Amino acid sequence: MYRSTLTAAKWSFRRSFATAIKPNIKLLAKLRQETEVSMAKAKEALVKNDNDYDLALNWLNQDALTSGAKKAAKVADRVAGEGLVSTASVNARSTIVELNCETDFVSRNSVFKNLASRIAATSLLIHEPVLNGSAIEEIPVSVLMKAPLMPHSDHTEGSTEDLGKTVEDVIVKTIGILGENITLRRAAVVNHGVSASYIHGGDGSTGKIGGLAVLEVDGDISQGNMEALTKSARQVARQAVGFNPKYAREQDVPAEDLEQQTDRSSYLKEVVLSNQAYLMNPEQCVSDYITQVAKDAGFEGARLLDFVRWEAGENIEKRVDNFTDDVMKAARGE
Known part of the structure; x- marks a missing residue:
């Protein structure tokens, strides 16, 4: 009796093992x-x-x-001192966001990159332009976190797993996938003017440094060559990323800063974006470059209104990596 019961149990185990789904x-x-x-x-x-x-x-x-x-x-x-800057632009309106993580390794992950790009697109679409407001306005992170996240630009039909989920929901989900703290640090959007963005050290939509530039145009904006002006704004954003100015125009420089300078002319050429030598033609300053492009494009004139330049993780105290501690934490499932 015992042997037959044991035999039956063995055959049952074998059948269940053989029919297990692979x-x-x-x-x-x-x-x-x-x-x-x-x-x-x-x-x-x-x-x-x-x-x-x-x-x-x-x-x-x-x-x-x-x-x-x-x-x-x-x-x-945990300190999220690494990450990416991402930008998005539609019809001469642009936005920029910074998404942080703990390590550079995760910042290079495609899931993290896609999330940053989608948040940038979301920030652009949820914001209503304020014509009388500042050229570039910060978007409260708390508001953006509650917004429904835009899908991937290359989303295929049927891939709707994040449909209806908020930015916060998908950030939490991504933490579960990648295992690191992920935080949305800041976001800003262009209210008015002609704008474009530039990303350095990445794939064009995400990177380590990003910038926006906003131009103010004289005359009927619908009559000129907007494509040329948008390209000009992108070049100015590129200049800002590469040369790291502090101010857009001379009138933006605090009087106390100027009072401390022995050579004000040289100082203004260094820290004011409009006054900097244009990277593609050092004989010309950025302001003159914008004016020339505007006239060639059929506008009465144009000038720089504002810009932003963000570097991922800037002014955040970076964590000190301890490989042994990281391995032990991973082993404990922390």
């Missing part, structure tokens, strides 16, 4: 490429959902939200 290799590769989760997590998702790709993807997203919330609570006090 993850589809092609779906496994696709799932990892799209989500960048670990091999073990991707296998678990497919096995639990009978190799149904859409169900597996949904399971991973729900799992990431749950684990992300737990992880976010654990890592909230």
